[in-house]
Amino acid sequence: MCTLKAAVVPVTPFRQNCTILFDDASGVGTVVDPGGDVPMILAALSRHGVKVEQILLTHGHVDHAAGAALLQEQLNASGTEGAPIIPVVGPDRRDAFLLEGLEQQALQFGIEGARNLVPDRWLAEGEQVTIAGHPFDVLHCPGHTPGHLAFAAPGLGFAILGDVLFHGSVGRTDFPYGDTDALIRSIRTKILPLGDDIAFICGHGPGSTIGAERLGNPFLQG
Numbered sequence: 001m002c003t004l005k006a007a008v009v010p011v012t013p014f015r016q017n018c019t020i021l022f023d024d025a026s027g028v029g030t031v032v033d034p035g036g037d038v039p040m041i042l043a044a045l046s047r048h049g050v051k052v053e054q055i056l057l058t059h060g061h062v063d064h065a066a067g068a069a070l071l072q073e074q075l076n077a078s079g080t081e082g083a084p085i086i087p088v089v090g091p092d093r094r095d096a097f098l099l100e101g102l103e104q105q106a107l108q109f110g111i112e113g114a115r116n117l118v119p120d121r122w123l124a125e126g127e128q129v130t131i132a133g134h135p136f137d138v139l140h141c142p143g144h145t146p147g148h149l150a151f152a153a154p155g156l157g158f159a160i161l162g163d164v165l166f167h168g169s170v171g172r173t174d175f176p177y178g179d180t181d182a183l184i185r186s187i188r189t190k191i192l193p194l195g196d197d198i199a200f201i202c203g204h205g206p207g208s209t210i211g212a213e214r215l216g217n218p219f220l221q222g
């Protein structure tokens with residue numbers, strides 16, 4: 001029986017969906033995209049009794065990644081002595097330039113507590129990450145950023161898509177490094193093939209299903 005639960009904490013002025021995925025029975029869980037508001041994330045973890053196994057990043061934008069270093073430090077400081085350190089995992093190495101500029105990005109947008117970051121482990125297409133005991137496939141989905149990743153567990157009918165595909169929209173590509181063609185190609189070749197029944201949580205706004213977006217998302221018609 002699947003006991004994977006999701007708790008969403010909107011963080012930063014961008015209301016980014018920091019998502020805690022955890023196993024209700026064991027309490028083991030992963031924090032995805034802690035962009036900021038670390039005290040709110042810590043409060044949610046304690047409310048749900050989650051023991052964090054890792055911090056996972058979809059991409060290097062400030063609203064997704066700027067709180068990761070502080071959250072990691074606070075979780076490791078509150079852990080028992082000798083406990084394994086809680087790693088920051090992902091995104092793809094091609095987002096390193098964004099993670100190196102998090103403090104600068106944060107100043108621009110008034111996000112507090114931001115720290116530049118080098119993840120403990122980069123991820124790449126074809127790898128898997130284990131979230132609360134469930135394997136998730138790592139999908140490289142460039143376009144919004146060069147190193148953007150999505151995480152999909154077809155067995156659970158569930159995926160985390162970051163800023164690739166939203167309910168009724170897609171990720172912005174109006175950055176110097178953005179690439180609209182690459183983004184649409186990522187969605188068509190990596191996300192849609194996951195299947196219509198896959199439900200997803202994305203970086204902003206409500207989640208949806210692949211099928212609903214394939215049929216109704218204006219960016220995917222024609």
Ligand SMILES: [Zn+2]
Binds near residue numbers: 059061064144163
């Ligand atoms: Zn983004």
